[in-house]
Amino acid sequence: EHQRLPHRLYTLIFPLDKTRVLLGMKKRGFGSNKFNGFGGKVEPNESIEQGAIRELREESGLCAQSVDKCGLLFFYFEDDPVVMEVHVFVTREYVGDVQETEEMRPQWFDIHDMPFKQMWADDPRWWPYLLKGQNFAGQFWFKADQVTITHEKLRAL
Numbered sequence: 001e002h003q004r005l006p007h008r009l010y011t012l013i014f015p016l017d018k019t020r021v022l023l024g025m026k027k028r029g030f031g032s033n034k035f036n037g038f039g040g041k042v043e044p045n046e047s048i049e050q051g052a053i054r055e056l057r058e059e060s061g062l063c064a065q066s067v068d069k070c071g072l073l074f075f076y077f078e079d080d081p082v083v084m085e086v087h088v089f090v091t092r093e094y095v096g097d098v099q100e101t102e103e104m105r106p107q108w109f110d111i112h113d114m115p116f117k118q119m120w121a122d123d124p125r126w127w128p129y130l131l132k133g134q135n136f137a138g139q140f141w142f143k144a145d146q147v148t149i150t151h152e153k154l155r156a157l
């Protein structure tokens with residue numbers, strides 16, 4: 001029988017504003033000291049989309065009025081059996097004032113000047129699809145260092 005590896009659901013959401021994207025410098029926990037979108041685990045009592053909206057509000061103070069699904073990413077880490085299933089969203093309609101939180105120090109970046117050196121190693125691979133509005137699906141296999149990508153699959157949907 002085909003043993004499916006256990007998956008855990010996560011969200012990742014990027015607020016866009018014309019030629020800028022809001023990223024957060026993660027101050028603690030998983031992915032700390034990297035710029036990333038806002039996100040985290042999906043709670044049992046919410047949809048994936050509601051989870052993305054909740055995380056954005058909790059981590060940046062922004063309330064998304066609408067979100068667009070833009071990608072699906074699977075991350076495998078050496079010596080960790082649980083696969084991260086990350087649903088990626090963008091939002092262009094949001095209200096509220098950006099604020100620093102315990103989790104995140106938000107910062108706007110020009111989309112053509114992304115701080116990729118301070119982001120996850122896979123991000124430069126799928127960001128061109130996100131910017132072109134092309135939905136994408138990707139799988140990335142990492143070494144235990146969480147930096148080295150040993151294998152990847154990525155395609156436009």
Ligand SMILES: Nc1nc(SCCc2ccccc2)c2[nH]cnc2n1
Nearest residue numbers: 010011012030039040075086120122
């Ligand atoms: N951009 C990006 N993001 C993540 S995790 C995003 C989802 C998450 C998970 C846990 C806490 C908060 C947010 C990545 N993992 C491996 N490569 C990656 N690239």
